[in-house]
Amino acid sequence: MLPLQKELNATIVIAAREVLRFFKDWKTSLAFSFMFPVLFLGILGGSIAQNLGAGLGYNYLQFAFLGMVAATIAMNTMMSVTSLVEDRENDFTQEIFVAPISRYSIILGKIIGGSITSILQLFAFVLVALVMGIPVGLPAIGWILLLAPIICISGGTLGVLVASIFSSSPKTADKGVIMFVFAQMFLSGALIPVKNSSGVLGALAHAMPMTYLIDLLRGLVYQGTPFYGQIIMYNPLLDLLIVAAISIASFVIGTFLFVRSERNR
């Protein structure tokens, strides 16, 4: 096998393993796929919609659905990558690290595998939304499917950066990742509008990479509607550029730091 072919093969294998695990452990995968939409969209979103949604002037549940879809699939992919740190010394990850392949292939394989399983989980979200009677609409589903790979890759690259931060202390990685995920979830406008946030909260909202991903998806779905100006923070093209810049920087810096710290313990 040629060197490049070998790296490509390794990337496919690592990605395939993620998908295979998803289907092998289908009961857990299914439970987790439905747990997030039911919890955040059904219970939390439903409660906010009933009590506060009326004064917004737009359908809050549709707003929350788009935010949660983007945040959840990005975070799932991110956690798939950060698992490289969490279980480095305990399971199959050790085997991956001693294989004669580039660290870049490992990370790329994890991102692709995590992305595929995240997109599979997307269907649970749509199903819950339809059951709840949220007006999703075919164009919105089309935009979600079109943007899903970008959202996943962006989440995955963010995962590489987070993994590199925690790579020197795998024991604290799981707690650190959860803290990071929740900060993204609540400060990026996935559930609660942040367009008019100011002061510290406004600054934090703008510092969250997820903010731009969510704004991008909503910008495309809400374009041409009367609520566009009320919900959207930036032009979708600007969001896309910011997302691309953050993703490239996260991947390059994260991979460099991760590979270095992984050997220089």
Place this chain on the structure above:
Amino acid sequence: MQSIIHVEKLTKRYRKTEKAAVNNISFDVHPGEFFAFLGPNGAGKTTTISILTTTLAKTSGNVTIAGYDINTQAKEVRQNVGIIFQNPSLDLHLSAEENIRLHVNLYGVYAYKPLFRLMPQEYQNQVLEMADYMGLREDLFKPLKTFSGGMRRKLEIIRGLMHKPKVLFLDEPSQGLDAVSRRDLWSYLRKVSKTQKTTIFLSTHYIEEAENADRVCIVNRGQIVFLGTPAEMKNRLMEKYLLLDADNRSDLCSQLEPFKPETTEDGKFKVCFEQQTPQQILSQIKTPLSLMELHMPTLEEAYMNLIENNTEETAI
């Protein structure tokens, strides 16, 4: 003979620690050798194996594996080694065969195929043959969750050998295994070492596991305190002697004169034998004996002796 593993003045100092985990060690391992790397917990065994298998950077020194430098040719090194980790490194969500398949794919031996039957015939034959050899044929397609600790270790050996490595590293592989599984594991490894001509580098703190090694390297506090064959270790470090006593000690003393006995604190006679056999010594004694004890050193005694007496000065 060209060494398959060459370690020269290897040192590893972890960040935020003053003392080196591995301190200036040098040794060579020859092709096909069964090399035991022995030491108590915290001696530096896992650190050394991690460096040799390129998962941990060294602080200083030179290391080559199969002629490749671990720093500049890490991929080539990894291609030529197989590793059985201290903690099992199998994917419990997958079947035994799926774990093997992922391994050969990662090592670029075969291109990825989603099913066993889609893999090349050569792979299928190799897997079935090795599973037969290790007694896992019946369980090859069963989920790993149903496997015992011993079966998982056997599977790791099959997996570790699938890419035909020149060196198989085993980092305390029998940890957590019962006595029967441990015995089986060693019997399989000896077979593998002989039939596949694979160099075995075993790290362990179980002294009995090193008994059958070609050479033993003992490390303590990051330094090598002994390097040689198990027999050399016993002979060099522990005396073989007869402990004798009689009611008539003066008669016994005169008869033992040619063997230059030492007298113990309680007046017994300690006769070391290097050139003679105990029988030759006993045949010279006419005095009725009240005590006769034969002291033959075990590898464990020699090992304990080395570890307990190890100081910075005794390191080699």
